[in-house]
Amino acid sequence: MLQLTNLVxxxxxxxxKNRLRSLLTSLGIIIGVSAVIVMVGIxxxxxxxxxxxxxxxxxxxxxxRPGALQRGGVSRGIGSAxxxxxxxxxxxxxxxxxxxxxxxxxRSAGQVVGGSGNWNTSIEGVYPAYQYxxxxxxxxxxxxxxxxxxxxxxxxxxxxxxxxxLFAGQDPIGERIxxxxxxxxxxxxxKTKGTSAMGHDADDIILAPATxxxxxxxxxxxxxxxxxxxxxxxxxxxxEQELTLIxxxxxxxxxxxxxxxxxxNQAEITEMASSTxxxxxxxxxxxxxxxxxxxxxxxxxxxxxxxxxxxxxxxIRLSVGAxxxxxxxxxxxxxxxxxxxxxxxxxxxxxxxxxxVNRFSNLSAVIQPGIIILAFSFACLVGIFFxxxxxxxxxxxxxxxxxxxx
Amino acid sequence: MAPIIExxxxxxTFYIGEIAVCALRGIDLIVEPGEMVAIMGASGSGKSxxxxxxxxxDQPTGGSYHLDGIDVGGLTKNEYAxxxxxxxxxxxxxxxxxxxxxxxxxxELPLFYDRKRRISDPRRAAVxxxxxxxxxxxxHHEPNQLSGGQQQRVxxxxxxxxxxxxxxxDEPTGNLDSHTSIEVLEVFQELNDQxxxxxxxxxxxxxxxxxxxxVEMLDGLIRRDELVSDRRWARSNLKRTGQD
Ligand SMILES: Nc1ncnc2c1ncn2[C@@H]1O[C@H](COP(=O)(O)OP(=O)(O)OP(=O)(O)O)[C@@H](O)[C@H]1O
Ligand SMILES: [Mg+2]
Numbered sequence: 001m002l003q004l005t006n007l008v009x010x011x012x013x014x015x016x017k018n019r020l021r022s023l024l025t026s027l028g029i030i031i032g033v034s035a036v037i038v039m040v041g042i043x044x045x046x047x048x049x050x051x052x053x054x055x056x057x058x059x060x061x062x063x064x065r066p067g068a069l070q071r072g073g074v075s076r077g078i079g080s081a082x083x084x085x086x087x088x089x090x091x092x093x094x095x096x097x098x099x100x101x102x103x104x105x106x107r108s109a110g111q112v113v114g115g116s117g118n119w120n121t122s123i124e125g126v127y128p129a130y131q132y133x134x135x136x137x138x139x140x141x142x143x144x145x146x147x148x149x150x151x152x153x154x155x156x157x158x159x160x161x162x163x164x165x166l167f168a169g170q171d172p173i174g175e176r177i178x179x180x181x182x183x184x185x186x187x188x189x190x191k192t193k194g195t196s197a198m199g200h201d202a203d204d205i206i207l208a209p210a211t212x213x214x215x216x217x218x219x220x221x222x223x224x225x226x227x228x229x230x231x232x233x234x235x236x237x238x239x240e241q242e243l244t245l246i247x248x249x250x251x252x253x254x255x256x257x258x259x260x261x262x263x264x265n266q267a268e269i270t271e272m273a274s275s276t277x278x279x280x281x282x283x284x285x286x287x288x289x290x291x292x293x294x295x296x297x298x299x300x301x302x303x304x305x306x307x308x309x310x311x312x313x314x315x316i317r318l319s320v321g322a323x324x325x326x327x328x329x330x331x332x333x334x335x336x337x338x339x340x341x342x343x344x345x346x347x348x349x350x351x352x353x354x355x356x357v358n359r360f361s362n363l364s365a366v367i368q369p370g371i372i373i374l375a376f377s378f379a380c381l382v383g384i385f386f387x388x389x390x391x392x393x394x395x396x397x398x399x400x401x402x403x404x405x406x
Numbered sequence: 407m408a409p410i411i412e413x414x415x416x417x418x419t420f421y422i423g424e425i426a427v428c429a430l431r432g433i434d435l436i437v438e439p440g441e442m443v444a445i446m447g448a449s450g451s452g453k454s455x456x457x458x459x460x461x462x463x464d465q466p467t468g469g470s471y472h473l474d475g476i477d478v479g480g481l482t483k484n485e486y487a488x489x490x491x492x493x494x495x496x497x498x499x500x501x502x503x504x505x506x507x508x509x510x511x512x513x514e515l516p517l518f519y520d521r522k523r524r525i526s527d528p529r530r531a532a533v534x535x536x537x538x539x540x541x542x543x544x545x546h547h548e549p550n551q552l553s554g555g556q557q558q559r560v561x562x563x564x565x566x567x568x569x570x571x572x573x574x575x576d577e578p579t580g581n582l583d584s585h586t587s588i589e590v591l592e593v594f595q596e597l598n599d600q601x602x603x604x605x606x607x608x609x610x611x612x613x614x615x616x617x618x619x620x621v622e623m624l625d626g627l628i629r630r631d632e633l634v635s636d637r638r639w640a641r642s643n644l645k646r647t648g649q650d
Contacts, residue, residue, distance in 0.1 A: 006518065017506045309505075316502050319463055320516040320564065321491020323484050396483075399490070400463040403502060 011334035024302045025387070026342030029379040032295025033346025036375035038353045039288035040281065041365035047277030049364055054266070054273055060233040061133065061266045062099070062240060064226040064247070068258055081260055083222035086211070088250065089127075095246050098231045098239040101129035104223035106213045112206065114177030114186075115166035121159075123179060123206045125213025126227075133229045136207070141173045141188030149209040152216065157188035159203040182216055184208065236265045292375060296382040303386035308405060310390040315402030318395075327395035328388075335387020339380040346379065347372055408475040410572055410603050411437035411460060417468030418455050418626075429455040431626040432469065439571070442598040443605045444614035444634075447623030453607045454499070454576055456623070460605065461496040461574045462489050474571060491519050495565030497575035499607075501557045503549045509536060509560045510545045516568040524569070535563035539593050555586035562593055566602070573597060575606040579613055591616045592640035616640060 015022045067081035089104045096102070106125030111118055130136075131143050144155050156177065163172050172186045193202040210223065230239035240263050247261055314327055350372070354365045394402045418430040429452045437443055445453050458464040459471065462478060471478045474493060481489065490496075495516075503512045513535050517528035525531045536545060539559035549557050558578060565573050573594070579587035595616060598604045606617070614620050615638045622630040 010518070013507075013511075017504075312502075313504060316504055317515065317519070318487065319461075319490060319496060319498075319502070321487050321489075321519040321568075323487040323519070325484075326519060398464050400458045403463075403498075 029342030037350035043281030045364035331391030339383030415469035444617035
């Protein structure tokens with residue numbers, strides 16, 4: 001066997017002698033490797049963001065909806081989906097001991113006019129406890145009170161986006177706004193929360209007493225859902241159980257019949273969201289895998305195009321006395337070097353791109369070490385296989401056959 | 407002293423699908439050390455095929471071949487490679503230099519695969535070989551920066567750098583003008599005078615006359631084998647053309 005230093009020297013020469021081929025090959029590897037790492041990194045970053053935002057909703061959140069549990073669009077229950085009323089909320093509030101706070105949610109939406117503009121937004125009718133349940137901080141002014149709820153007072157606490165859109169810099173406290181033509185007085189401004197877990201602007205919202213929203217804006221007697229906050233986040237399940245039992249009792253559901261309402265806790269919501277982000281990661285991952293594959297095919301093409309030339313080179317080397325092993329080792333060394341250099345640069349580029357993505361876009365990318373290894377080894381395998389391919393085919397030939405190869 | 411080349415009933419048949427082409431149909435050839443042989447013959451008579459077998463670049467389909475007393479037929483692949491490396495210097499008709507590689511590196515190539523390391527300083531040996539073929543000033547030129555004759559001389563330098571006992575050259579002057587041809591022949595005659603056996607293929611009687619012996623082939627057989635009566639000397643011819 002030849003000395004290792006000689007082999008490496010011959011390999012380096014081989015790489016330098018065929019600059020264009022080497023460059024294109026490593027380019028294929030570089031692009032493939034970095035694409036995979038960055039894409040998967042973005043996917044992972046997105047899921048992390050989602051998880052964090054969900055966690056910031058509060059870990060002790062419980063949601064109660066009318067209707068049986070539904071998953072994948074298939075209803076599992078048969079009972080009627082009677083919605084809840086304020087009476088239900090008040091009774092729950094009285095009976096549930098493992099719940100710290102409880103509030104109905106009455107959803108509405110529409111045009112808001114006031115200050116210097118108008119804006120289309122969603123209005124949530126809630127109890128004061130909702131501020132605690134969803135952890136809303138106030139930037140200015142104050143939240144409405146139980147008394148405001150009782151007297152159906154037309155007061156509103158507006159989100160930062162509304163404050164910006166309608167009052168652009170001016171103090172909105174005490175100002176009048178018209179929500180779907182009903183006049184309200186602004187008594188508070190919420191501190192900004194940024195983008196919500198589901199990706200929309202969490203500050204684009206108006207909170208008002210639940211009674212006011214239901215009776216003056218929406219009509220009817222039913223609330224959309226009930227939010228509650230468990231006594232402690234590690235006793236979520238017990239709180240959930242308690243609410244379920246009380247509701248079954250209130251609704252007189254017989255032993256063995258299914259619930260006609262659903263109580264969900266934060267953990268389940270987190271789970272749902274993370275399965276969403278898993279899908280996202282998978283999607284980005286497959287795009288990346290395709291680019292890796294395309295990179296691989298690029299490498300393959302370049303290598304196969306040069307097979308004729310390389311086979312002749314092998315013929316020349318054989319004719320001056322190279323052994324089969326010398327040829328195999330030389331080509332193996334060459335393609336390993338080329339692939340790992342390309343892979344190394346690919347990883348480097350991925351790091352740079354990740355930094356760029358994090359700094360210059362509102363995506364966040366988190367590099368996954370496992371993916372680095374995976375992408376690197378796949379690209380290297382492709383590079384090595386096709387770099388080695390001519391040698392494997394030609395090294396065992398009679399020199400004259402290798403020289404004659406066309 | 408044993409002959410350097412001894413073939414008995416050497417045969418080579420190519421198969422193109424079902425069709426068999428008998429390129430060599432039983433060659434009996436003996437070449438003694440120190441000889442300079444020219445092989446002649448019509449196109450397609452099997453000269454290149456024979457040279458490839460003698461050069462251990464290809465394997466016969468019949469007969470035997472002893473090189474320097476060694477039965478080449480019984481060698482392993484590696485021993486075969488080593489024979490090519492130590493004993494034979496082969497000059498191809500089409501040069502077969504590595505592209506994008508300097509003359510010097512091309513000439514160094516056989517030394518790279520010499521695992522006995524008989525030559526301690528490959529770089530110097532390569533420079534000397536190139537000086538010997540008159541290319542001392544072209545060491546770092548790549549093949550595409552050299553003329554046909556210069557490329558041929560690089561190929562010759564490569565063939566002699568490993569101090570082979572025999573040089574095999576397939577139409578070494580095929581691409582060269584008559585003056586350059588004679589220069590190449592001068593190198594061969596010089597090497598031959600130093601004891602290296604030379605076997606070369608040529609189409610031209612003029613060129614063959616620089617050898618000591620002419621073997622003529624026809625349809626895969628040796629038809630005539632005779633000594634050159636009026637041998638030419640490249641050095642004196644070069645002097646003469648130089649005076650013109
Ligand atoms: N690889 C091959 N496959 C099939 N037939 C071959 C092969 N190489 C040579 N032949 C055939 O063998 C015969 C001898 O060919 P060879 O190249 O030895 O001739 P040559 O005497 O060197 O001719 P030239 O003077 O033209 O170089 C020819 O008929 C040729 O067609
Ligand atoms: Mg020929």
